[in-house]
Amino acid sequence: MSRATSYLSNGQDWTFELLTDYDRAIRQIAVDEFGLDCYPNQIEVIASEQMLDAYASVGLPISYHHWSFGKAFISHEQSYRRGAQGLAYEIVINSDPCIAYLMEENSLPMQALVIAHACYGHNSFFKGNYLFRQWTDADAIVDYMVFARNYVAECEERFGIGAVEAMLDACHALQEFGVSRYHRPAPLSAADELLRQREREEGARQRHDELWRTVPAAADVDDAVAPRVFPEEPEENILYFVEKNSPSLAPWQRELVRIVRKLAQYFYPQGQTKVMNEGWATFWHYTILNRLYDKRQVDDGFMLEVLASHTNVVAQRGFDERGYGGINPYALGFAMFTDIRRICEAPTDEDREWFPAIAGSDWRETLDTAMRQYKDESFINQFLSPKLIRDFRLFAIGDDAGRPFLEVDSIHNEAGYRRVRRLLSTQYDRDGLMPDIEVVRFDRDRSRSLTLRHRQHRGKPLGSEGKKVLWHLQRLWGFDVKLESVDENGEVVSVASAGSGGPST
C-alpha cells in the first residue's frame, strides 16, 4: 500500500483516467481484500437521454421494437423532464462481461459509488447467486437479444407491424406465465436459435403437400380409444405450452412466443432477488467506500457526498408517512446484510438464541453463503432478526374480505417475531404475488379447446383484467380457452371464457 495516504483525487469532476484509478482502487478492496468473485467489468459512460433509452428497453442494451417500450420511454421521459423523477445513477446488466452504465452527469464520488455498487456488488451477485447461475446465461444474453431484435424486425417486414404487434401483445400479457420454475432451461445461443428457427420453417415447408388440401374433411371418425387427458401433468409454463402445442400458430409466431418466453425466463431471478440483490450491492458500496476512506484514498468531502446519497437510498418511511412506497428493498436488504455481519462479529444473547449457527462465525463466509444460496423469500425467512423487526417496527395486518374490519395480526414483540418474519417472507414469494394458473386440459381430438385452472389462494379471486389476458391467450391458441377457478378444496368456483370480441384497441 505505497499510496495509502494519498488521495486519489480532489474535486467533483471525473475524467476517464480518474475512473480507471478508482476502479483499480475499488477492485483492490473488493476482490483482493474481501474476495468478491466477479465477471469482468465493462463500464460504459452514457448521457441522460441514453439512460432513458436504456430504461425503456428494461435495462437491456438492445431489444426488439414494441409500443409498450415506447410507452415506458415516454412516461420516464415525461416525469424526468418535469423533475418528478431523477434517473437512476446506473443500470447494470447480468451479462458476461458485466455491463454497467454510468451517467455522465454524476459527480466523481457518485461514479465511484456506482462502480462499487454495480460493478462489484451486483456483478458478484449475478455471478454467485444460485438463481442466476441456474436460470440465466450471462454470456449469451446480449447475442440472444441481437437475434431477437433482428428476428422481430424481419417478421415485421414479412408479416406487417400490426400482426407482429398483436402477437407480442398477447405474449407480453402472459409473460409472467412463461417461466419454468422447476427445471433448468437449455442454455441460450443465438446461433442455435437461428438454426432451430430455420429448421422449423423448412420442416413446415417440406411437410406441406397440396394433396392434403384436396382430401375431404373426415366425417367424425369415432375414436375407439377413450380420449386421453393431455397434458398428463398440469403445465405451469403457459407460453411454453402454447409454443409447443398451439393448434393454430405459424412457425414465426411460435418463434415470437419463444423469444418472449426466453426473456421472461431471463428476468425471473431478478424478480425473486430484489431485496438481496440491492441489499448486497448497497452493503458492498458502503463497505468498500468506507474502506477507501479508512485507507485515506479519499477525502472527507468525497465521503460526505457518498454518505448523503447512501442515506437517501436506504431511507425507509413508515406506512403512514408521506411518500411511503412499500418496503424499500435497498433499506431492508442493506439492513439485513449489515445485521448478519453484526451477528457474526458481535452477537448478543438474543442472536445466539436465534442464530446459533452463525453467531460468532466468520462474517465474510456467512455473507457469501447467504448471497449464493438464497432468494428473497428464504433469505428473509432465515436471516431476519428480531432486532431488525424492532428497528423497522414491522407489523402485520390481517385483511379478510369476509369481515368488515382489519385486524392487527402480530407486531414486533416476543410473540410476534416469528409470525411477522414468516408473513414478510411469503410476501416476497412468487406465489404470494402471482395467481396460481396452470394448463390442465387440451382437448386435442375434438374441440381443441384449452382449459386452465386457477387455484384460488385463500379465496382471492383473479384481478379485473383477467378476462383481457384470457382473450390474448385465445388469440395465441386459436380455439376456445376456458379458465376454471377452483377453491382450496378443488371445487370449481367460477368458469370464465374469453368469448368473442376483444380489447377495444
Place this chain on the structure above:
Amino acid sequence: MSVIIDRRLNERNKSAGNRARFMRRYKKQIRRAVSERIGERSIRDMATGGEVDIPASDISEPRWRHGEGGEREIVLPGNREFESGDRLKRPQGQGGGGGSGEGGEGDGDEDNFTFALSRDEFMEIFFDDLELPHLLRTEAGDITEPAYERAGYTRDGAPVNLSVVRTMQQALGRRIALSGAARRRVAELERLQAGDGTVGTDEADEADVAALDDATTVELEALRSRIARVPFLDEIDLRYRHRVQVPKPVSRAVMFCLMDVSASMDEHRKDLAKRFFTLLYLFLSRKYERVEIVFIRHTDDAEEVDEETFFHDRKTGGTVVLSALTLMHEIMRERFPKDSWNIYGAQASDGDAFGVDPERSRVFLEESLIPGLRHFAYIEVCERPERHRSTLSSAYARIDDERFAMREVNERRDIYPVFRELFTARAKRVPA
C-alpha cells in the same frame, strides 16, 4: 480488469422506433386528444405542439394478478401504536367491500397518460385527415419577391464582392502562363553554369567557354528581367462574386379573421368559428414562416381587436357586414401591401344581414377585396335545420371566383370536413 468505454457519442434516439409504434397504435386516441386541445388553447399557441392526455385505461397492458377479496396479510413498517388484536376500520378507496363486479368501473378515474408532442407531430396529427398541405401548395399560387442568389463569378463588380481566393487563382495561372517557360530556361542555364565550374577541364576550349559564359549571362539577365515584368496581380485577374435577382416566394402571410359578434352569435357559434380560424391559422403556419393574424369584429360597426376580446367580449348592436370588409381593406392598404404579403381572409357569421348590406358587401368583396387576396373563406355558423338560405349567403353565392369559397357549419364535427371542402372542392363548387 475493467474496460471503460465512452458511449456518449453513440446513437441517442434508440427509442424512437418504439415511440413511433406507440403513436401509431394510439393514433385514434391521440387525434381525439389533439382535437380537444383546440377548444382550450389560443390560436397562436396552437402551433407550438404540447402535451396531450390519453386515458390510461386505454393503454394498459393486462396481466393476471390477485383481485380484491379473499384473505391476506400485509406486513408494514413503522408501527407506532398498534398491539396485536387491534381492530381497524377498513380504509376507504381500496375498491370497497370486495365485490367482484366493481373492478372495471373503479379504473375509470385513473390518471391520464400524458405526453408531449413536438410541433411537427402535433400538426401532422391535426391535419392528418385533411391532406391539405399538398393541395394548397399546388392550388394557391405564391406571391413572389425578388431575392438575390449567388450565380458564380464575374470580371467586374463592387470591391465588397471581391473573391480573394478566385482572384489569386487567376493570378497564379496567369503568372505561370507568362513566365513559366522563362523560369524553366533560367533554371536550365543556372545548372549549366554551375556544372561548367566542375566539368570544364579542357584548356583548349577555355576561350570558347568564356565566350559561352558571357552569352549565358546575358541571356540570364534578359530572362530575369522578363520574369520580373510579369506582375504578381493584374487587373484582369480580379474576380467578383456574382449575384442575380430571382423571384422568391414570400414566406409571410397575414390572415384576417372577420366575425359578426352581434347578439345572435352565441358562445356555441363563436366556438365553431374559433375552431375554423384555428384550423386556418395552423394550416397557414405550416406553409409560411411567419403568419400574422388580424382580428376584426363587427356589429354595425367594425373594429380591430385582440384575440381575447375577439372571442370572449360581448358587444351589442346591429349587423353591417360591409363595415368589416371595408376595415379589412383599409388595413391591407396600410399595413399589408398585397405584393409582399400573402393575404387570406376568413369570415364567420350567422348570415343575418339586412337591407342593402348583403348585396353591397358582395360587390365590395368581389370587386375590391378578392383581387388582392390568396383566398377568402366564408363560413356560416347556423343552427337552422330547415335549409333556407340566409340573406348574406344568398348574396355571396353569386360570387364567382376561384379564390372564394363558402360553407355552412352546424356542429363541431362539421369543421374538419368543411375545412377540407373549402380548400379542395373549388373546381367543382356547386351553389351551396
